[in-house]
Amino acid sequence: MLKVAERAQQTLESLMPNRRKAFIEQKAHIWRAFGRHLAKMSYGKCWYSESNDPQSFFDVDHFRPKKEAKRAEGVADDGYPWLAFSWENFRYSAGRSNRLNTDDATAAVLGKGSWFPLLEGSVRANWTNRCEDKESAVLLDPTNRDDVGLIEINSEDGRATPSVTCVGQAKQERAKRSIEIYGLNLGNLITARKRVMRDLQDDYLTLMEICSAGTDMAAVSRLQNKFRRATLPSAPYSRAARAKMHSLPYGPKFCAQPEDEPEALA
Known part of the structure; x- marks a missing residue:
């Protein structure tokens, strides 16, 4: 499986820019094949919501979107195609956290989709400058222990909220936007x-x-x-x-x- 991903990455690197998206779309089976292994790592639970609902569909999400990154309403770029086959960019996600959907109670559109906003002033990685490790992402990463600690569950009403250690404007923005985009307070x-x-x-x-x-x-x-x-x-x-x-x-x-x-x- 890793070898297949590596070969796909090698081919992707050799393609002209106008052929990359089509190639990535043809190779969806590569990241989907990682799903059962990612599920095992989290005991079958969504890495964003902790849900293990057997009636939900689960996806292998690309934390940094592979074909388009939506930074704000009406603002998007080509995303992170060089991470399309990188297992380190995969997250096991329930459909309602990963795909755009509507909250029946509020009519708000939730779900990660291609969202990947950056904090104001952050550098932005691209194909020729792959500096994603220097970006200041808004969305909390479930594989980062410090990020996970920025959200807690209220013991009375069951709602996800910024934690007591989520101090500062940037951290508050990250926690609140992540709760919203991942749909962590769906009914x-x-x-x-x-x-x-x-x-x-x-x-x-x-x-x-x-x-x-x-x-x-x-x-x-x-x-x-x-x-x-x-x-x-x-x-x-x-x-x-x-x-x-x-x-x-x-x-x-x-x-x-x-x-x-x-x-x-x-």
Whole structure:
């Protein structure tokens, strides 16, 4: 698979500019072939939204768009065709985060599509100056730990918001625009997060009652394992689960630790 991508890249490099887009379109099977491997890395969850909805279609998204990059309304350029076959530019994405779609509740058009705005004053990479590592991207990158930390889930209403450490105008802009473009506050996502958090809170209250009564310690163990499973990175909406647990007295002590593995809690 990597060899196929490398050969396609070599051919792309030799083409005249007016033939590049057509060639990239003909080779969509190359990045799609990476999908199952990318899904395995995230336990089948969308890298942007944490959704694992089995009824959703999933894409291999090009974080930096391969054929057109939309910088603002009515402003676009040729994007990053040299990254069309680069596995480091691939992100596993649910369709509603990746493709343009309409939020039924607000009628707003969401989805990444070809969006890739840059912060004001940023350099802009192009075919002859491939300086993408020097760009100041607006969209948060789910493979960048610092970027991920700029968004958190509200433990009460299930909405994605800029985190407490998201300080400064540029970071606030990045977090807010990413939440909007990735559709992180679509109604169905909020509902799914709230369901996870409600179930955890109910189980937590049950655990506290059992502990107070000093009975059924087997149930205590089962509930503790349930909390750990819900807060493992492999769990759907684990960030919402952790937000809820951290909002409860003693809740953080029941969260999964780095050494916990999914198979250990099966």
